[in-house]
Each structure stands twice: as C-alpha cells, then as structure tokens.
Ligand code: SRM
Ligand SMILES: Cc1cc2nc3c(=O)[nH]c(=O)nc-3n(C[C@H](O)[C@H](O)[C@H](O)COP(=O)(O)OP(=O)(O)OC[C@H]3O[C@@H](n4cnc5c(N)ncnc54)[C@H](O)[C@@H]3O)c2cc1C
Ligand code: SF4
C-alpha cells in the first residue's frame with residue numbers, strides 16, 4: 014500500500030498516512046515531531062504537497078482544511094478562514110507578496 | 123460647372139438621416155447643402171422622446187454627431203421655419219426673411235399632432251406630445267396638477283399616459299375605439315393590454331369620445347365625455363393621431379393626397395421633379411403615409427441615391443413594413459407583417475393567458491408561411507419572428523406562440539435565421555452584416571443597427587460573441603445557473619467530469635478553484651440529494667460543510683442543532699445545557715431563535731453530535747448554503763391577536779425544507795398576524811397569517827443591504843402556501859447566481875416580481891410540475907447529515923486533529939474564561955507554532 018511521507022527536517026522522513034486516506038482535492042493535518050503542524054494535500058492527478066498548517070493571517074492551524082485549486086496552472090490552497098491563497102509548491106501567498114509559509118518535501122512510497 | 127444647391131426643409135429624424143446618406147455617398151462634397159429647421163435644436167431622437175422623463179437630457183437625445191455639419195460643410199439654420207416656396211423661381215423663404223435658391227428641394231417636415239376640434243382645446247393645460255418643447259411644458263405644468271387625461275389610446279397616447287403617471291399624476295386614457303392601440307393590435311391583444319394597464323393603476327375609458335374640455339378662468343378643469351359623464355382633470359394631452367405637415371406643399375401647388383400627405387412617386391419625387399418629400403409628410407406611391415421612422419429612413423436613402431445619381435432599378439420606395447415593438451408602460455407590445463390577418467385564406471394561431479396579461483397571435487397562410495402577428499405582454503420572440511415573416515418557420519406556429527417550457531422550442535435562437543434576415547428593421551440591417559462585427563458598440567457604429575427603436579438589441583446581442591465574460595471564475599465560462607442546467611440536463615454527477623467537459627481550456631484537467639468547487643458542490647447537492655461528504659463531493663465543500671459545523675477564528679467549531687420554529691421542550695433545553703457543560707462550550711441564543719454551542723475541537727464533534735442526536739436533535743445546517751431557520755412568533759395559540767397557528771406552520775416549513783442546498787442561505791419566518799413579531803418580511807420567504815389563510819412574501823433580506831420582501835400571493839390555504847414556496851425555492855435554486863440571496867436575485871430577475879408571479883403562480887413557463895417534483899424528491903430523500911456521519915466509521919475518520927496522531931487534540935485550540943464561559947485564547951495563536959505546541 015502506498016503511503017504519504019513527509020520530510021520534517023533534512024534527511025529525515027516520516028509517514029503521514031496511507032495515500033487512500035487523502036481525498037484528492039483535500040488536505041489533512043499532520044503533527045510533526047517537534048510540535049509543528051503540516052498540511053498535506055493530494056490533487057486529482059495524484060501529486061502530494063505539504064506546507065505549514067498555520068494560517069499566517071490568523072495564527073490558527075487550519076490550512077489543511079482549505080480548498081485546493083489551480084491558478085495559472087499552479088496548485089494552491091485557500092485558507093478556510095479569510096480565503097488567502099498559498100502556492101502549494103513554493104508556500105508563497107498569492108494574495109500578499111510579503112507572506113510565505115514553509116514547504117515540506119513529500120513523497121509517495 | 124456650378125455647384126448645385128440642395129435645400130432640406132425640416133431637420134427631424136428623417137432629415138438627419140438624409141444628410142448622413144448624402145455624406146455617405148459623397149454628395150456633400152459636390153453640392154451646397156442648406157438645412158432650414160423649425161425647432162430650436164438640431165435633429166433628435168423623437169422615438170426615444172419619452173426617455174426624457176427617465177433622465178435623458180435633450181443632449182443625450184441628439185442625433186447629430188459632434189462636428190457633423192462642419193465636417194461636411196452643411197449650413198444649418200435652427201429656429202428658421204420655411205414659410206413659402208416659389209417653385210418658378212426655385213427659392214424658399216424662411217420666417218426671418220432669408221431666401222435660399224435651390225436646385226433640389228427636399229421636404230422632410232414630418233407630422234403635427236391632430237387635435238380634435240372640441241371646445242376648450244386651446245385652454246391652458248392642453249398639450250400635445252411631439253417635441254422636446256412639448257415635454258418641457260408638460261413637465262412644468264404637471265408640477266401644479268394632480269390629475270391628467272390623455273386623449274387617444276394609441277401608441278403615442280400610451281407613451282404620454284406613461285409619462286403623466288411617471289410625473290405622479292392620477293392618469294386617465296380616453297380612447298374612442300373599443301380597444302387600446304387599435305391600429306397595431308387586435309381585439310384579444312387590446313384586452314390583454316387593457317388588463318395590464320389597469321392593474322398599473324391607470325384608468326382607461328375605451329369606446330368613449332371627448333366632447334369638450336371644461337375650463338375655468340381659461341384653464342382646464344375637466345372633460346365632458348361622450349357617455350355623458352364628466353371627468354375632473356387638471357391637464358389634457360391630445361394624442362389622437364398625427365397628420366402630415368403638407369401645408370407648404372399645398373400652398374405652392376404640389377399634389378397632395380385627399381387625406382393629406384405630399385404625393386410622391388417611387389423615387390420620392392413630388393409632382394415637381396425638383397422637389398422631393400420624405401418621411402412622415404410624404405404620401406408614398408403605395409397610397410400610404412407612414413407614421414414610423416423606418417420607412418422614412420428608406421425614403422431618405424432613396425432620395426440620396428437619386429441625387430448622387432446612383433439610383434438604379436433596385437432603388438425606390440415601394441412600401442414598408444409596419445412592424446413595431448414597444449415597451450409601453452412597461453408592457454411589451456409588438457405587431458408585425460399582416461397583423462390583422464387581411465390576406466385571403468389566412469389562418470390565426472392564438473395563445474391567450476388573460477391572467478398573465480399575455481396574448482399572442484400569429485397569422486399564417488395555407489402553406490404554413492408566417493404572414494404577421496401580434497404579441498402583447500410577452501414580445502420576447504418578436505426579434506426572431508419578424509425576420510421569419512414570409513418564410514415557413516423551422517417549427518410549427520403553435521410552438522412559436524406557446525410559452526417556453528410548454529412544448530415551445532426554447533432553442534429557436536437567432537442562429538435559426540437565414541443570413542439575409544433583416545434583424546434591425548429601423549436601419550434595414552441583415553444578420554450577415556451584424557455577424558461581421560464583434561461587439562454591440564461596433565454594430566451600432568458600423569451598421570447603425572440597434573440605434574433606432576432598440577427592439578432588435580436583444581437579438582443582436584445573441585448574434586455576437588459573448589461580450590462580457592459572465593463566467594463563474596477562471597475555470598468555467600458559465601454562470602452558476604447555466605452550470606445547474608448543464609448538470610441537470612446532462613446528468614453530470616461529478617465536478618471533475620463537469621470541469622473536463624465544460625471548463626475553460628486552460629482549466630480542464632486541473633483542480634478547479636475555491637469559487638467553483640463549492641458552487642458545483644452545492645449544485646450537485648441540490649440535484650442529487652446524496653450525502654454531501656462522500657467520494658469526490660467531499661473535496662468540493664467549504665470547510666464548514668466539510669465538517670458539518672462552523673469554523674471559528676481559532677480553528678474550533680460551533681455546533682447549532684435545529685430547533686424548528688424556535689419551539690423547544692424543557693427536556694431538550696436541558697440536554698443542550700448538559701452537552702455544553704460537559705464539553706465546556708460557550709452557549710449563546712442566536713438571532714435565528716436557536717442555540718449555538720461554540721468552542722468544539724474537530725475531534726470532539728462526533729461525540730457532541732451523538733449526545734444531541736440521541737436526544738432527538740439533528741443538524742441545523744448553520745454551516746450550509748441551505749435553509750437556516752424558520753422563525754416564528756407564538757401565534758394564535760397564546761397570543762390574543764393571533765389569527766393562525768404560526769408556530770405549527772413554521773415547524774412544518776422548517777422540516778420540509780431542512781437540508782435544501784441553495785445558491786445562498788435561506789431564511790424564513792412565520793408571523794401569526796399582521797403585527798409581524800417574527801419579522802417575516804425580512805426573510806427570503808416570509809409568511810404572515812390573515813383571517814383567511816396566509817400571505818406569502820418573498821425576496822426579503824437582513825444583512826448589509828436590507829430589503830423588505832414583496833407580497834407574492836394572499837390568503838393562501840396551507841397546501842397552496844407550501845406549493846408556492848416549493849416552486850419559488852426550486853426556481854430560485856435553478857436560476858440564481860452563486861452567493862446570490864433571493865433579494866438580489868429578485869432584483870435582477872428580468873420582469874421582476876411580475877415575472878416571478880407569472881412563472882410560479884400562473885405557471886407561464888409550464889415549469890411548475892417539474893419544480894414541485896424536484897422539491898418532492900428533496901423532501902423524500904432528506905436525511906440528517908450528523909446521523910449519517912455517525913453511522914459510518916469511515917466517515918468519522920476525518921474528524922481528528924491529526925491524521926498521524928488521531929488521539930492527540932490540537933494543542934493550539936485553547937480558551938480563556940470570560941463572563942463565566944469560555945472564549946478563544948488568541949495569544950497562543952500569535953506566538954507562533956513551536957511554543958504553542960510545547961505548552962500542551
Ligand atoms: C450565530 C449568528 C449570530 C448570533 O449569535 O445570533 C450568526 C453568525 C454568523 N453569521 Fe449571521 N448569524 C446569525 C444570524 C443572522 C441574521 C439574523 C437572522 O437570521 O434572523 C442575519 C440577518 C438576516 C439575513 O440573513 O437576511 C445574518 C446575516 C449574516 C450575513 C449577511 C447576509 C446578507 O445577505 O447580507 C452573513 C454573511 C454571509 O452569509 O455571506 C452572515 C454570516 C454569519 C457567519 C456564518 C459568518 C461566518 O461565516 O463565520 C456567522 C457564523 C456563525 C457560527 O459560526 O455559528 N450572517 N445573520 C446567528 C445565527 C442564526 C442561526 O440560528 O442560524
Ligand atoms: C413620442 C413618440 C414616440 C414614437 N415612437 C416611435 C417608435 O417607437 N417607432 C417608430 O418607428 N416611430 C415612432 N415615432 C414616430 C417617429 O418619431 C417619426 O416617424 C419620425 O420622427 C419621422 O421623422 P420625420 O423626419 O419625418 O419627422 P419629424 O421627426 O417630426 O421631423 C420633422 C421636422 O420638420 C420640422 N418642420 C416642419 N415644418 C417645417 C418648416 N416649414 N420649416 C422647417 N422645419 C419644419 C419639424 O419642426 C420637425 O423638427 C414616435 C413619435 C413620437 C412623437
Ligand atoms: S405577530 Fe401577531 S400573533 Fe404573532 S406574537 Fe405578534 S401580535 Fe401575536
């Protein structure tokens with residue numbers, strides 16, 4: 014069975030969940046060993062992404078509950094609180110250049 | 123060679139068109155052109171005259187482009203009527219004494235309003251309706267008047283009546299003929315028109331003549347009518363037809379018709395070949411005086427071609443179409459072709475719905491060719507039918523008159539028209555010419571189509587590539603209601619399928635976005651009634667729907683159980699209290715007559731729901747674009763004023779429509795009497811009890827832009843009330859845009875409340891069975907989403923804080939005390955992640 018793995022720190026990988034747990038188009042939150050939280054997503058094409066779960070605009074750990082979409086060919090998640098969008102590959106906020114969230118490497122194995 | 127002089131007498135609509143035609147053909151470069159104009163201003167759009175009262179200024183109405191006269195070297199003299207013509211000397215003399223010699227003289231003097239020779243007709247307060255100056259005078263006088271009467275119930279009479287009504291006067295229309303608009307419409311059409319106009323509060327006296335204008339001190343005080351009655355009125359507008367202004371021609375010995383009009387041949391030449399007459403003053407070679415602008419324009423073209431020496435066998439005015447479409451007092455009226463069915467052996471196809479004020483008649487010949495028709499109340503199809511005149515339409519005539527939905531071919535669009543079909547009859551522009559352009563402004567500029575009466579604009583728009591992109595978002599080129607129809611008719615059940623088949627090119631195969639996903643999710647939910655969180659649908663829901671609860675600022679959720687009608691037993695109140703106490707939730711009575719429990723972590727939701735469901739509660743859909751609450755007042759059972767059981771009805775409505783997904787949230791209320799303690803008139807659908815049943819109000823809104831609901835129907839029985847609400851809600855769901863409350867939707871709906879009433883009360887589109895069927899399916903399939911979720915361990919798995927640590931609660935969701943309850947601890951959110959996580 015394929016599982017989704019995430020790299021919380023260089024050279025280390027942790028298993029988040031089975032791939033099947035991740036509904037395409039939605040995300041889930043994962044607790045990292047150091048207490049941080051990651052938001053892990055899968056898109057229709059099967060690609061996985063992981064960014065920090067904390068919405069920098071409100072402080073709440075909610076990005077995993079946002080809707081994902083495509084803008085200009087790039088994947089993003091929209092925060093469920095105030096709807097700012099974040100690029101899933103770079104963590105860059107599409108609605109505010111000054112804001113970025115951390116991105117974690119992910120793989121399906 | 124000397125330069126010839128062309129003199130134009132009269133600078134009205136046709137005169138200006140003539141000048142433009144001369145310029146187009148280069149005649150302005152070869153000839154001196156002099157225009158003598160009686161009015162104080164150059165040509166303006168008389169057809170749109172009445173729009174002055176809706177805010178158009180005289181400048182807006184001007185038909186002369188800036189710099190036109192200068193550019194073409196045309197000499198224009200305003201306020202300079204011609205008083206005599208000397209044909210022998212080939213000169214005209216104007217009022218100021220100016221004498222101008224001509225080689226060619228063109229008379230375009232138009233018409234004057236006919237005023238019947240009744241005593242008192244010249245009193246102060248008597249007006250005609252022809253020029254801007256007339257309108258200014260009417261407007262001024264109306265300031266001191268309260269009642270106005272219009273003599274004449276024809277096309278212009280109704281326009282004038284509309285203007286008086288708009289000026290705030292109690293308005294009467296006195297028409298000699300037995301029906302309104304006797305020239306354009308037949309008896310059935312007249313009856314439909316009459317009903318609608320009376321409903322607007324105008325008083326119509328048909329079959330009644332005017333015998334005398336009653337005056338006191340030289341001013342109008344009333345009218346004596348032929349039925350012996352007297353009508354009190356402060357002003358009178360005569361609109362009893364027009365007569366050609368042929369006096370100049372008579373005076374100089376040109377031939378005129380027995381009943382007026384300057385006689386001309388096919389090239390618009392009068393009995394003196396140096397003199398032409400065009401427009402409303404001319405008696406055409408087919409023996410008619412045309413009181414419409416389009417035939418005048420054709421005459422203008424004809425004479426310009428003659429003077430440019432470009433006339434050939436094709437040129438020449440041999441008669442014109444008398445088609446008209448107007449919006450009189452807001453009622454669509456159209457007639458075209460052989461409207462009265464005068465051709466031998468022709469047959470009528472009639473559709474009449476007097477309740478809706480709709481009357482449609484088509485005249486066809488034995489072979490099924492369309493000869494003409496009359497449309498009252500609903501002239502949508504005019505733009506299409508007129509160009510089909512003379513042809514055998516692609517579908518049967520019965521289908522052409524039936525309202526859409528009742529077997530009519532909704533799809534008979536402009537694409538069905540042949541290329542040479544004339545779309546704009548004012549300017550004689552074909553479909554082909556229009557499709558060469560890409561936007562409406564371009565069409566107007568290049569072909570002039572749409573700049574006359576405007577009735578063709580709708581069809582033109584349909585012929586053009588979509589001008590403004592009304593698409594939902596960057597992923598779909600369709601509106602929500604279009605997507606609804608696509609999903610419904612093609613039975614699309616997945617977002618991916620819809621995006622890949624109907625998305626924009628760049629968006630196909632992608633993820634969609636945060637706008638279209640919930641919208642399509644809601645459409646699929648409205649159509650399928652399935653559990654909204656299964657399969658792909660789960661990915662479409664906004665986080666609130668996805669968690670069947672409302673997300674709060676710190677990532678916690680609120681829980682709102684349904685309390686139908688706001689009625690609750692002490693036992694249930696106690697359960698809510700106990701649940702809140704046991705989970706430490708903040709409780710508050712909402713503005714919707716129920717109780718909100720705040721501060722639940724995502725992993726606590728299932729346990730909280732279990733307690734509530736076990737006690738007989740279900741989801742209140744506070745998270746969904748769905749029915750929220752039906753508020754009630756205590757009503758007849760207790761209240762001394764109540765006349766119906768408002769609580770019972772509110773509960774019945776709330777249970778019927780619970781779970782219904784819609785373009786936006788839906789709110790309702792039921793009041794037990796007109797004191798309206800439940801504020802029903804601020805709701806999407808509100809119900810107020812009457813002694814005889816219920817009054818139904820729709821389209822109300824609180825929120826940022828409050829709107830009072832409109833009364834849709836009165837004194838309904840329980841069953842009638844529910845049937846109407848079923849239809850109303852389903853029609854809204856079907857046609858509204860994304861996040862469009864019923865109030866905004868109703869404001870936008872073309873035809874507004876009247877149209878809505880037509881569709882859902884009078885069933886003018888034949889949709890009601892289907893709408894009721896959709897609602898019946900919703901009611902039958904309803905299931906509580908909380909219970910559905912609790913029943914399925916798979917579904918429950920998503921209610922965890924962390925997928926990799928299901929037992930661990932999110933440590934950042936924390937609370938601090940306030941007024942004996944809790945509130946979110948926001949400091950923990952601002953310090954960032956690491957500290958938050960360690961201070962578990
Ligand atoms: C809880 C409540 C306030 C309260 O403490 O009383 C409330 C709370 C919210 N309202 Fe409300 N509204 C509440 C009654 C109202 C009312 C009064 C009523 O329903 O009688 C109105 C005005 C009436 C109306 O809607 O026409 C109202 C007009 C709005 C609007 C503006 C809607 C509009 O058309 O302008 C929004 C924003 C929206 O929906 O887009 C809104 C949105 C919200 C949201 C959902 C905002 C959000 O997305 O987080 C709030 C979340 C509630 C939650 O988390 O549980 N709320 N809101 C009330 C819940 C009623 C219920 O039992 O379901
Ligand atoms: C309220 C209203 C609504 C209408 N609605 C429609 C409609 O929906 N569709 C439609 O097809 N038609 C409509 N008509 C009719 C349309 O306006 C006329 O058919 C059109 O204006 C005729 O143009 P014309 O140039 O022949 O006459 P006019 O536009 O009347 O122009 C004639 C001009 O000649 C001037 N004149 C007269 N005698 C002299 C003189 N001796 N010397 C100098 N100048 C002189 C007049 O002052 C006038 O300015 C409407 C008319 C009115 C009043
Ligand atoms: S609306 Fe009428 S019946 Fe209802 S509580 Fe108010 S006064 Fe009583």
Ligand code: FES
Pocket residue numbers: 545546547548549571572573574575576577578579
């Ligand atoms: S038909 Fe009148 S403007 Fe086109």
